Amino acid sequence: xxxxxxxxxxxxxxxxxxxxxxxxxxxxxxxxxxxxxxxxxxxxxxxxxxxxxxxxxxxxxxxxxxxxxxxxxxxxxxxxxxxxxxxxxxxxxxxxxxxxxxxxxxxxxxxxxxxxxxxxxxxxxxxxxxxxxxxxxxxxxxxxxxxxxxxxxxxxxxxxxxxxxxxxxxxxxxxxxxxxxxxxxxxxxxxxxxxxxxxxxxxxxxxxxxxxxxxxxxxxxxxxxxxxxxxxxxxxxxxxxxxxxxxxxxxxxxxxxxxxxxxxxxxxxxxxxxxxxxxxxxxxxxxxx
Amino acid sequence: xxxxxxxxxxxxxxxxxxxxxxxxxxxxxxxxxxxxxxxxxxxxxxxxxxxxxxxxxxxxxxxxxxxxxxxxxxxxxxxxxxxxxxxxxxxxxxxxxxxxxxxxxxxxxxxxxxxxxxxxxxxxxxxxxxxxxxxxxxxxxxxxxxxxxxxxxxxxxxxxxxxxxxxxxxxxxxxxxxxxxxxxxxxxxxxxxxxxxxxxxxxxxxxxxxxxxxxxxxxxxxxxxxxxxxxxxxxxxxxxxxxxxxxxxxxxxxxxxxxxxxxxxxxxxxxxxxxxxxxxxxxxxxxxxxxxxxxxxxxxxxxxxxxxxxxxxxxxxxxxxxxxxxxxxxxxxxxxxxxxxxxxxxxxxxxxxxxxxxxxxxxxxxxxxxxxxxxxxxxxxxxxxxxxxxxxxxxxxxxxxxxxxxxxxxxxxxxxxxxxxxxxxxxxxxx
Numbered sequence: 001x002x003x004x005x006x007x008x009x010x011x012x013x014x015x016x017x018x019x020x021x022x023x024x025x026x027x028x029x030x031x032x033x034x035x036x037x038x039x040x041x042x043x044x045x046x047x048x049x050x051x052x053x054x055x056x057x058x059x060x061x062x063x064x065x066x067x068x069x070x071x072x073x074x075x076x077x078x079x080x081x082x083x084x085x086x087x088x089x090x091x092x093x094x095x096x097x098x099x100x101x102x103x104x105x106x107x108x109x110x111x112x113x114x115x116x117x118x119x120x121x122x123x124x125x126x127x128x129x130x131x132x133x134x135x136x137x138x139x140x141x142x143x144x145x146x147x148x149x150x151x152x153x154x155x156x157x158x159x160x161x162x163x164x165x166x167x168x169x170x171x172x173x174x175x176x177x178x179x180x181x182x183x184x185x186x187x188x189x190x191x192x193x194x195x196x197x198x199x200x201x202x203x204x205x206x207x208x209x210x211x212x213x214x215x216x217x218x219x220x221x222x223x224x225x226x227x228x229x230x231x232x233x234x235x236x237x238x239x240x241x242x243x244x245x246x247x248x249x250x251x252x253x254x255x256x257x258x259x260x261x262x263x264x265x266x267x268x269x270x271x272x273x274x275x276x277x278x279x280x281x282x283x284x285x286x287x288x289x
Numbered sequence: 290x291x292x293x294x295x296x297x298x299x300x301x302x303x304x305x306x307x308x309x310x311x312x313x314x315x316x317x318x319x320x321x322x323x324x325x326x327x328x329x330x331x332x333x334x335x336x337x338x339x340x341x342x343x344x345x346x347x348x349x350x351x352x353x354x355x356x357x358x359x360x361x362x363x364x365x366x367x368x369x370x371x372x373x374x375x376x377x378x379x380x381x382x383x384x385x386x387x388x389x390x391x392x393x394x395x396x397x398x399x400x401x402x403x404x405x406x407x408x409x410x411x412x413x414x415x416x417x418x419x420x421x422x423x424x425x426x427x428x429x430x431x432x433x434x435x436x437x438x439x440x441x442x443x444x445x446x447x448x449x450x451x452x453x454x455x456x457x458x459x460x461x462x463x464x465x466x467x468x469x470x471x472x473x474x475x476x477x478x479x480x481x482x483x484x485x486x487x488x489x490x491x492x493x494x495x496x497x498x499x500x501x502x503x504x505x506x507x508x509x510x511x512x513x514x515x516x517x518x519x520x521x522x523x524x525x526x527x528x529x530x531x532x533x534x535x536x537x538x539x540x541x542x543x544x545x546x547x548x549x550x551x552x553x554x555x556x557x558x559x560x561x562x563x564x565x566x567x568x569x570x571x572x573x574x575x576x577x578x579x580x581x582x583x584x585x586x587x588x589x590x591x592x593x594x595x596x597x598x599x600x601x602x603x604x605x606x607x608x609x610x611x612x613x614x615x616x617x618x619x620x621x622x623x624x625x626x627x628x629x630x631x632x633x634x635x636x637x638x639x640x641x642x643x644x645x646x647x648x649x650x651x652x653x654x655x656x657x658x659x660x661x662x663x664x665x666x667x668x669x670x671x672x673x674x675x676x677x678x679x680x681x682x683x684x685x686x687x688x689x690x691x692x693x694x695x696x697x698x699x700x701x702x703x704x705x706x707x708x709x710x711x712x713x714x715x716x717x718x719x720x
Contacts, residue, residue: 025384025385025388028385028387028388029387030385030387030388030390030391031332031387031390031391033391034335034391034394034395038498077564080572080575081513081564081572082570083509083512083564084326084329084331086329086330086331086332086387086505087326087331087505087508087509089331089332090331090332090334090335090501090502090504090505090506090509091502091505091506091509091557091560091561094498094499094501094502094506094553094557095502095506095553095554095557095561097498097499097550098499098502098549098550098551098553098554098557099550099554101424101547101549101550102546102547102550102551102554105545105546105547105550106545106546108545206498208395208399208402210391210394210395211395211396211398211399213391214388214391214392214395215391215392215395215396218384218388218391218392221383221384222382222383222384248403249403252403252407253406253407253410253411254402254403254404254405254406254407254410255402255403255405255406255407257399257402258399258400258401258402258403258404258405258406259399259403260399261395261396261398261399261400261402261403262396262399262400262403264395264396264399265392265395265396265397265399265400268392268396272378272381272382275382276381
């Protein structure tokens with residue numbers, strides 16, 4: 001049963017991250033996703049301090065605010081101060097992450113967040129944190145419910161906003177010309193990424209959110225050019241990562257989240273190799289013909 | 290206060306090691322980072338920092354010891370591997386380089402975490418402290434560490450001094466470097482090597498996540514102070530060293546405070562301060578220039594308004610009510626009030642009761658702007674053969690920019706025309 005809950009919550013998170021990640025990868029904003037996933041830390045700590053508990057809602061608000069602040073800061077450095085974009089990203093997220101760690105040390109007594117957990121989470125504890133209703137009914141692990149709701153929200157977002165996201169991703173100029181709010185979709189996507197990050201934070205940590213955001217979509221992108229297929233393949237890969245990661249971790253007795261990222265990497269390298277072989281074959285056929 | 294004196298006296302050997310260590314690490318990373326910054330490879334440093342973790346774990350698994358040199362060798366190998374893979378992915382697939390960086394960064398780090406936790410769970414007592422690489426261990430640097438750091442730091446400095454000219458060329462214009470016969474591939478290899486080395490060493494002070502800041506933040510800040518590479522590297526190195534010093538000072542007087550994040554905090558504040566306040570390139574300076582320009586344009590437009598009204602009735606010094614002024618030019622009430630006030634301060638306008646009229650010096654200034662406008666219209670019409678109804682908007686913008694030298698040239702070129710393309714008189718100064 002424990003294995004089931006861990007794999008289920010892992011898959012839910014991996015799929016939510018992957019779906020949003022598809023848009024990040026296609027918009028060449030993968031590293032902005034990386035930056036947000038680090039920069040929400042101070043938001044989480046502040047929400048924790050202000051609300052005094054691990055309630056989900058204040059954390060979501062804190063993270064969303066920080067997520068948007070991150071993109072605003074990056075754009076401020078990039079557009080107003082004419083600093084190159086990679087440096088703008090690098091400065092912003094390291095600064096905010098450092099502030100987050102300092103806040104944790106400052107309020108060590110009041111904040112029940114430890115530094116390692118911030119980096120790689122602890123998905124193994126998912127089955128222990130149960131949601132028990134007022135009448136004493138055991139509803140199963142809390143994380144599964146939260147990440148399930150998250151996935152529904154993300155699916156709704158992509159379903160309702162499919163056109164807007166599609167056009168602003170592939171042809172920004174055209175979107176502007178026909179009056180679609182490019183900035184609106186940009187910030188909507190960034191907020192969605194921040195929300196996903198904070199929900200995933202506790203179970204998989206900052207770095208592995210990045211793995212789920214970037215690696216499965218990139219793998220899917222290697223295999224197809226069709227956005228809808230890419231979203232589906234990403235979801236399948238997300239599930240495989242959670243499944244494979246769980247078993248890999250139990251074999252070598254290590255972090256489950258780390259193992260999930262490792263499996264994501266293995267799947268990526270396999271598809272990369274496959275694509276390269278296909279290319280070579282095609283090139284050979286052309287030369288022999 | 291006592292603590293400050295104690296800290297500054299360096300009487301405690303621990304203080305000496307920590308301060309010296311973080312300063313050396315900060316300075317060398319900042320120096321090497323200047324080149325990463327210029328080659329637009331800021332985030333590659335981040336990827337290397339993450340990719341180093343599995344190297345450290347593997348090195349420990351193979352050797353079973355935590356000697357600084359052994360770990361650095363392991364770190365060096367996976368750090369280099371990550372660079373090669375990022376290049377290969379962005380070269381052979383349709384993925385952009387930032388996706389390639391993200392993939393390598395997160396996968397290598399995931400593998401590292403997997404190995405690290407596996408080592409921790411194995412119950413091997415020697416592993417304690419290996420996880421210091423995640424967040425750095427600046428506060429517990431030892432003499433051995435300092436010796437390793439300083440020798441690597443010296444190697445890096447010597448390499449940079451030795452290849453300074455070549456690195457400069459490769460960073461700014463690799464194509465040109467190739468053409469004049471420099472071994473660009475080799476130089477890029479050396480640059481990448483010193484970056485990996487600097488990261489492998491620096492990570493021990495601030496940890497995986499914040500390492501990117503040590504490389505890139507000081508260089509970004511230094512860039513706002515100068516356009517010369519030599520100065521930029523010096524300023525950047527200075528930022529790195531001073532932040533190392535301040536970071537270790539803060540964690541000394543407040544022992545609960547982690548050193549690494551404070552080093553990064555100091556670096557970030559220095560850099561954000563530079564971005565705002567640096568002369569010439571700083572944002573504040575840019576805003577000031579912009580505001581000055583906006584003011585100039587507003588003033589000149591209001592003066593022109595007086596001139597146009599006066600020209601119609603041939604009564605230039607007629608007093609005008611606020612309503613009359615606003616009815617004749619599309620200016621917001623607030624803007625117009627601001628413009629009138631500024632003009633009054635300069636004595637270009639005078640106020641009589643509720644009405645405004647233009648002074649003699651104001652009229653001269655108004656004539657100058659009108660003259661530039663009409664001369665430019667004339668120029669566009671005569672030399673570029675633009676129709677008279679196409680020249681106004683262009684002139685409206687450039688009238689605020691034309692210098693006295695350019696004005697003289699225009700007058701000479703057009704031979705002091707009397708009328709503009711719309712048959713309005715061009716006003717010259719009476720001599």
